[in-house]
Amino acid sequence: MKVTGRIFTIGLISAWYSSNIGVLLLNKYLLSNYGFRYPIFLTFCHMTACSILSYIAILWLKVVPMQTIRSRVQFVKISSLGLIFCLSVVGGNISLRYLPVSFNQAVGATTPFFTAVFAYLMTLKREGWITYITLIPVVTGVMIASGGEPSFHLFGFIMCIGATAARALKTVLQGVLLSSEGEKLNSMNLLLYMAPVAVAFLLPTALIMEEDVVGITIALARNDVRILWYLIFNSALAYLVNLTNFLVTKHTSALTLQVLGNAKGAVAVVVSILIFRNPVSVTGMLGYSLTVIGVILYSEAKKRGK
Template identity: 80%
Template sequence: MSRLFNVCLIASWYSSNIGVLLLNKYLLSSYGFKYPIFLTLCHMMACSLLSYIAISWLKIVPLQTIRSRWQFLKISALGVIFCSSVVTGNVSLRYLPVSFNQAVGATTPFFTAVFAYLLTFRREGWLTYVTLIPVVAGCVIASGGEPGFHLFGFLMCIGATAARALKSVVQGILLSSEGEKLHSMNLLMYMAPVAVLVLVPAAFFMERDVVGITISLARDDTKFIFYLLFNSSLAYFVNLTNFLVTKHTSALTLQVLGNAKGAVAVVISILIFQNPVSVTGIFGYSITVTGVFLYSEAKKRSRSN
């Protein structure tokens, strides 16, 4: 029974992670809803509401309170970085195919290592740094062979990848003391409203009349409301299933699944969106994925030593 539960949990993790990515692409590109900031705002509002319900009502994890103004400021800083990573990621999906988006996103370990060194002066073993060479080289090769390459989309994707890495490093620095450590679900509950406060003025100033356009689309096509609500809910369930998979299996399992998720998302997106791919692009992405796997192994060995 436990094994069946874990299988269902992993299937849910894959479905939510890949589902939100593909639905974001569909809404922003194929459907023609060209408002990534407002879409991210919907995601963050859903995360705020569903996090509160899950923790305060359903008691999925114990509620942790913010203990000081300084801790609140730290969480707010993380919320802004978190928000930036999601917005730039969604903007990139307007211009880039999911397959290339995932190839660039796979370079996260490189940015994590860079920020860890710049902010904490923490050095990894030489073997760990060597494994980052194919991670970056593969991305460069994939970029050169990408038929749908778009410079602005590429820069946004790099920005999203760097912001994700920065958040993980900054989180380790700011919330490292025992008194300030927050459970991932509690952290999301506090970060999401901060992101909403940032995104509301950004959406209204940078995406003029987006509310009116959204209402008009909903009147013309009732399915659009379902797409938006389902997509926003999926954004929360990505975080929920991340937590549940780690809780019922291990962080290592989540890492392995994450490495495989990109490849699965690439295959499914190509089948759905029929975007052209080149042999060079596939070769470059394969090198990056291999580099990520080697990086994970090198990190494991350095920890055991």
Template identity: 65%
Template structure:
């Protein structure tokens, strides 16, 4: 049973909160795209590890110091193992999305990513739809765009391997949402999304560290070299990683001060806005067929969401 939304602090506050949430989501998407493609920092696993490190530190600060939500303690070793399993699936979804977007434009990836809504039934846990909070980190990854020969009627920037990785990441996100419902929905184990992130993020760092060492072995030395040539890269990484946490925080606050239904509607609209902005900024080629496909995908997700709400 989804919990009722808490009273809002007024319409102006809600508008500011929703605007901040949109800005964080789309800003992270575009900044990732800039770093991994335009700037040339093509190390998506390391970038994801930076995100999770920031989420670990800022989640602790939010819970222990700022008291955004009360601290919830892991009750047992079994619950910790469940959180670790969720974290592993989460890492796979994020890394898969990062790798896919080294080959696909943001607009195409966002359209494919919308399909996770129909890959699984939405399981409401952690105060309604808060279980979706962590999805926004993985939804908001972007990577390097490569141009490929156009095929008549097809997606101009289509890349088979990138498409496979994008589908895999989307399926992993759906699996993660289902696992959250199955593994952590019992009355004695409920965690709100901020506390879940507090425990999942450090475990994700542990998983991502060896992956970074194996798959991107020289990334630290390269980052240091880049920093000596252009100190802005450090600012980019710090700002980008912090924004990854604020995506989750603002998502949690939007749910708290509005409702899960409002969040779902806004989330559907956000995907369409992100597609339009990414095309305008990065000017990746989009065919008429592709634009129609994006529109149909978003329209289909909205219809699916409506049918699910009416069936309950």
């Protein structure tokens, strides 16, 4: 039984790694190499898949028990989280149009910094001084990586920073808004309610800001039907990221997920460089390495602080 359990856990972790890195690389391929320059519509496809597949997984397959929304106030809170979650995904997808995956991951590694800032601003929660010191190499590493990045793009960098900050804000807000026992939702049920909110926001936004995107996508599909399969597979992967993230946490621990996440970023960087062959500098890699070391130290300091 123990061997079977280990094989199952290893399989889950492999699926989590594959889906995370896969959706990141496929996003980059579609938005940059393939020429499908519609990040908002791409995010709309992701959120639509998350809405449909969440419904199937929870209501039909009973992957997790269904949790209901108990009040209008709770719905407003969840909708707010859905909007912020949506902005973080859109920002991340936009940044991939302009930045290589390696640099995108370096900037994304600064999430703990923004989480600590928002936690202090919104809850006045202070960490130990050692925890704050560990954030110095996190930020310094990104500054060094930015200076040494051959493919640096200011707008892409701003979008990536915005996406990272929005992701951290959503995490902190989730703890604040859904803090009471009656309002807490597991991540899969939260996605079930957040994704349709994101779809409702993204559809008109894509139609307005990415003019005739539906017609262009249909025209692309007539010339190359693979675009439809790319979008369907990519959207399914986006849901699988959330599902495997939940299952890995459930079958291991949040700390294990954090450690695996740090390693995943490094794996994604190496794989993306091998596939897309984007130029990298020694300075950039040193900066990213410093950021990862800072994140590991931050995680260790947080663990000891508890």
